[in-house]
Amino acid sequence: MTSLPAGRIIRFALLSLGALMILAPYIFMISTAGKTQSDIFTSSLSLIPEHFYFAENFAKALAKVPMATLLWNGVIVCGLIFFFQVLVAIPCAYAMAKLKFRAARLMMVLVMLGLLVPIHATALPLYVAFDRMSLLNSYTSLVAPFTISVFAIFMFLQFFRAMPDDLIHAARLDGMSELGIVARVIVPNAWPAVTAFAIFSVVAHWNDLYWPLIVVSKQAYATPPLGLMYFRAAEAGDDYGALMAATMIITLPLVVAFLFAQKRFVEGITMTGLKG
Amino acid sequence: MSALSLCDLKKSFGGNAILNGVSLDVEAGEFIALVGPSGCGKSTLLRILAGLDHADSGEIFVGGRDMSAVAAADRNVAMVFQSYALYPHLTAGQNIAVPLAMKRLSRTQRLPLVGSFLPGQKEIRAGISRDVREMATVLKIDHLLDRKPGQMSGGQRQRVALARAMVRHPSIFLMDEPLSNLDANLRVHARGEIVELHRRAGVPTLYVTHDQAEALSMADRVAVMIGGNLLQLAAPEAIYNDPAHIEVARFVGQPRINILPALADAGRVDFQGIRLALLEKVANGPVSLGIRPEFVKLSPSGRSGLAGRIERLEFLGSEVIAHCRLDASGDTVIAKLAPHEARDLITGMPVGILLSPEQAMVFGPEGRRLRTASAAPARQEPAYV
Secondary structure, three states: OOOOOHHHHHHHHHHHHHHHHHHHHHHHHHHHHOOOHHHHOOOOOOOOOOOOOHHHHHHHHHHHOOHHHHHHHHHHHHHHHHHHHHHHHHHHHHHHHHOOOOOHHHHHHHHHHHHHOOHHHHHHHHHHHHHHOOOOOOHHHHHHHHOOOHHHHHHHHHHHHOOOHHHHHHHHHOOOOHHHHHHHHHHHHOHHHHHHHHHHHHHHHHOOOHHHHHHOOOHHHOOHHHHHHHHHHHHHOOOHHHHHHHHHHHHHHHHHHHHHHHHHHHHHHHHHOOOO | OOOEEEEEEEEEEOOEEEEEEEEEEEOOOOEEEEEOOOOOOHHHHHHHHHOOOOOOEEEEEEOOEEOOOOOHHHOOEEEEOOOOOOOOOOOHHHHHHHHHHHHHOOHHHHOOOHHHHOOOHHHHHHHHHHHHHHHHHHOOOHHHOOOOHHHOOHHHHHHHHHHHHHOOOOOEEEEEOOOOOOOHHHHHHHHHHHHHHHHHHOOOEEEEEOOHHHHHHHOOEEEEEEOOEEEEEEOHHHHHHOOOEHHHHHHOOOOOOEEEEEEEEOOEEEEOOEEEEEOOOOOOEEEEEEEOHHHEEEEOOOOOOEEEEEEEEEEOOOOEEEEEEEOOOOOEEEEEEOOOOOOOOOOOOEEEEEEOHHHOEEEOOOOEEEOEEOOOOOOOOOOOO
């Protein structure tokens, strides 16, 4: 191996240190998932478990937590949220980017304002509304508040603005309606933006604890983080090994998905000019 | 009845007038080139025609039918864009098929999956792919049909764009600088091909360009547009030899026409020995005298003609361009000479500048052409004074 210049070594070391700091809790989680109860509560801190207890911890987690239900709920909720967000945001962003209408400026201001309002501000009125409609403990209450994502509109808007006008003019002359243009020209060419947005949306809603905690009180509709909380409160108590094993299971789908689609995600993010 | 007629089209953007009342008639099967410097409104005019933009006032008739309220999709107008505007996610063949699919298949037949079970859909699709193949063969791109635009060269994309526009047999064909993204050799070649295709299809064509060579070489008639006004619409020879306006004379012709200040006095124009009788009544005062560089000769001895000096010589192979300055007025005069005429010329030398009065044109103070009676009797060879 050729000797590395000092500058590169320093840079590499700094980056590794940063990566290690960010990954440390995750590594610790994996390590804890493999430890026995006594291992966890010893005074000495070691990353490698003394007795490998992975199988037992995972078995306990799978037995005590309805893991399949949790994961299925997570998939349903994230999938529906993402589907509706894209369904609403793409035509909306197309109209704002490429059509001329009088309220365009006003809409832009509204989108910007929408970016500033967090879910916590609207949580109470939404809760009251869902309660009145008897929709608490349902997929509707988990999905509905997030179907219109101003962030998605904003992100697609930036992406569509960069699309050439001539492409849309050509589509109009070829006989497409505005909806036809969205479906046949815009969507097939917006995949980089859609994949980039998919990470933001799916990660945020898969890991969200706040909103499910407000509208869901039954195991049957619990999303993965909420299910874990029930598990901790009711069953695990201080059984951190099993808890960490359960946590690993629910983070696994995202990690695997990211590793598989890594290249496309990075492409998508750089193409929209948004740094995640 | 003309195939296309525009009546007094006006358009302005935020107080800036882009089109000042443009009227134009295109006859059936005619090829008209709309030429002008960038920003003169020619592309805006084309977009209004296609229905992609709206005029503030004025009327558009295609085949006698008023198009003002007709949407772009229903005008049966095809357009080739400067950037080609091919759908990047579709192959060349699919690109060409789009206008046919939109026209021949119903809304439900176009749906993915569901559409493929509907009766009649298969026959129509077969017809479309047959027409696409036929069009591709005419344009010699049948071997490219499975490639996406990203895998094709500029010239190939340009052909696919042409094929997509021609395949549905439009009633009008619009082209917005379709050759400006090609390299020089390919451009000259493509010019000939477009003219040939037009002759075969016979669809009236409006061709926008800023390249006067394209306009003059391709079109049946040339429309010169400057500053939102259509200044002249005539055959290429007339545009060059008999411009109606000083801006037309300036825009057309390479190198540019020489414009010299002269005085009109009692129905005559005088410029350093050139005398022209005006056929129209004009107030006494300054006018402009225009003379093409090929009607300027230089006399190296300096004994005849106006005294001047050569400032710069440009050798272009078949011709030599001499930039001269008149000693008396300081005006620049450009002469286009054959190489053998320029053999004895060197930069900086004093020369006699000879202008041909029969070829001189007079323009009024507001730029309009003023008719003149030829001062000298017509001869075979132009006389130089």
